[in-house]
Amino acid sequence: MSQHRHPGAPGRAGAVPALPDLPEATVARLPEYLRALHNLAETGHETVSSEGLASAAGVNSAKLRKDLSHLGSYGTRGVGYDIALLVDQIESVLGLTQCRSVALVGVGNLGHALAGYDGFASRGFRIAALLDADPSRVGEEINGLVVRHIDELPRVAVEEAIAIGVIATPAPAAQAVADQLVAVGVTSILNFAPCVLSVPEGVDVRKVDLAIELQILSFHEHRKASLTALPAAGGSALTALPGGLAVTDTQEAIGT
Amino acid sequence: MSQHRHPGAPGRAGAVPALPDLPEATVARLPEYLRALHNLAETGHETVSSEGLASAAGVNSAKLRKDLSHLGSYGTRGVGYDIALLVDQIESVLGLTQCRSVALVGVGNLGHALAGYDGFASRGFRIAALLDADPSRVGEEINGLVVRHIDELPRVAVEEAIAIGVIATPAPAAQAVADQLVAVGVTSILNFAPCVLSVPEGVDVRKVDLAIELQILSFHEHRKASLTALPAAGGSALTALPGGLAVTDTQEAIGT
DNA sequence: AGGCGCTTGTGAAGACGTGCACAAATCGCG
DNA sequence: CGCGATTTGTGCACGTCTTCACAAGCGCCT
Structure with missing residues (x-):
């Protein structure tokens, strides 16, 4: 598939000593x-x-x-x-010493934003290709890049040395896209579609689901509300909120 | 702040028995x-x-x-x-039996996409307000909602009964926005800005950093490349990739 | 040179999450 | 009515992650 090579030493001291198998x-x-x-x-x-x-x-x-x-x-x-x-x-x-090329599949609402997100480039990632299955979207230019049809993926993957695929399609299309990415040798996928992808061994999938994050917050909100409401009475009490509220481990308050 | 109440039984059997303190x-x-x-x-x-x-x-x-x-x-x-x-x-x-109202702060690239993302509405969340500090963005209409200035947050929070705040601003502005959200009683924040927020106890913050996900993938990609390259020799070898590749726990391959 | 304060690196203990394996429970069928 | 097939719920052991507490090391000041 794609042959990676670390180009020389990182820049300063000892070159990558080993891969210490981090947790x-x-x-x-x-x-x-x-x-x-x-x-x-x-x-x-x-x-x-x-x-x-x-x-x-x-x-x-x-x-x-x-x-x-x-x-x-x-x-x-x-x-x-x-x-x-x-x-x-x-x-x-x-492995950020080399700039990795990213193919972004799905140029809908979210894909559009991701294509324009400059946080990727500033961290050493290059969005090298935009792809979509919808012919009406093909040809559109976003942030200096032209949207190409998903069927061109094999050629694009080679030309641009794609290392990572990002899926920003609707859920029903995600599995097919993942299969296509895997077929052209992509072994790392970032999935924004709300569905489970099945991929062969050796392929990494990370999932980001915006709605899930909100639902987790909703749970904590619900729990906090119950804690302040239940101990008081049963009915409708406008209880003055006590000083000590619920704490979660998501992120601690930093005093300084 | 806002008095939540579970409206009767869930629909069938016993009403919420207790909050069993889930892991x-x-x-x-x-x-x-x-x-x-x-x-x-x-x-x-x-x-x-x-x-x-x-x-x-x-x-x-x-x-x-x-x-x-x-x-x-x-x-x-x-x-x-x-x-x-x-x-x-x-x-x-x-706590999804009630629809929770979300205030989205920062209507840039990402904020735009989030405002148009229908995955929120379909899971019981209502984007009730769009806010931004940039006057040139105020007044713009996105998906049927008009962008208002962040200074209107106090009024908006009350009018719309905001339960959750979403921060999609650039990193330097995020802390100030978080402070404003907390000030109007928001106790759940979803942060897309790449920075750490400091909030008082009782406020939940969840962070989503798109670049971090890519960097984690990059690590695994790097590791996989090393595993297939190092065992062979030192130089430039086009080694045929062995059958057993690296596996990670992010998501397992599903055979069926 | 010597001592003192500060900071790293790490052993050990505890908390948490995971997965196995099996008993208990339920349904359908003869 | 009883039996077997099936599936849940869970006790237990294991691995991972976190946190504490402290020894070892380093620089600075006297």
């Missing part, structure tokens, strides 16, 4: 650390303590230290972490 | 079950086994049974789950 939970947090580090670097910092970086990333400092230790960290006791070095390390581990 | 992991999966159940209901099914529902939702059947048992499930041994009853149960637990 998934750690991998999921590394991008957040990376973003926080970039922010810190832009504000002129040279080094940062685990405490500082942790609060910037919204996590516990012990967790952060353990996460970084997993990738054979480069901190200095009594000082902290060298920001530039750490950025290089994390980017190297995440 | 977070379970709560996160309930919406997925709900979607699968709706699909099944539309295709004419009356009941479904844990195995069937599990595969439709992309999870393990044991996990599904345990999840459902947490909310005092209503399955019948030897038969399965009554779909209509289960839908009512889950919707009741998630």
Whole structure:
């Protein structure tokens, strides 16, 4: 399929030493650390303590230290972490030293927005192709890119060296698109369609469902409402809300 | 703030017995079950086994049974789950029996798409207000809703009984918006801006970062590439890819 | 040079989530 | 009426993740 090759050393110290088999939970947090580090670097910092970086990333400092230790960290006791070095390390581990090309399938409401989202380019991803099955959408130009028909995927995949596929189609079309992506050698898929994709082993699928997030919030909202309503009485009471409300672990309040 | 009340019984058997303090992991999966159940209901099914529902939702059947048992499930041994009853149960637990009003702040690229996303309405959420700080965007009509200035938030929050705030602004503006939302009594926020929000206790924040998802995929892509490249030799080898590839837990391949 | 304060890295314990495997329960059929 | 097929609900063991607490290491100041 596609032959990847890490182009030389990351830039500074030792080249990728090994792939230390990181815990998934750690991998999921590394991008957040990376973003926080970039922010810190832009504000002129040279080094940062685990405490500082942790609060910037919204996590516990012990967790952060353990996460970084997993990738054979480069901190200095009594000082902290060298920001530039750490950025290089994390980017190297995440495989961000090379720009990966993304094919976006489905140029509807959401696809349109994703095509114009500049957060991708700024993190080293290049939207290399826009595809859609609807002929009336083919030919449209979005953000400097022309929408092509999904049947052109095989050619596009080779021409643009597509590494990642993003599915932003309606749910009924998603499985077929996924099959087509897999057929042309894509092994990483980001799925925005509200459905389960079945893919062969070796293909990674991550799902983002906006409605699910709202429903989870709804649950907590419902629970909070019950907690403040039930303890009072049964009827319709305009109870003054007590000081201590419910707490969840989604994100902790940061004092400072 | 807003007095919620579950309007009578869910529709059939016992009214919400209590709030059984579900595990977070379970709560996160309930919406997925709900979607699968709706699909099944539309295709004419009356009941479904844990195995069937599990595969439709992309999870393990044991996990599904345990999840459902947490909310005092209503399955019948030897038969399965009554779909209509289960839908009512889950919707009741998630607090979806009432339609919740959402305020969407930030009508840029992403906000535009979210405003037009019909997946919200179909799951019982109503986008009740569009807000933006940019005067040039105020007054624009999107999907039948007029964009209003963020300073009108206090009035809008009361008029529309806003329960959930969605932040789709650029990162630098997100914290200020969050503060404003909290100030008008919103206790659930869905944040699309790539930054950490600091909110008081009792306020739930869920974050969706599209770029982070891509970076996680990038890591796995990177790892898969290393696994197929390193074991061979050091140089540039066009190694035939072995049969057994890497597997991740994000989503398993479904054989059937 | 030596001590002191600060910060990292990590062992260990606890909390949480997952999956197996099986007993209990229900239905349908002879 | 009883039996077998089927499926739920769950006790238990295992693995993963989190958090605490502290020793080891580093730089700075005297």
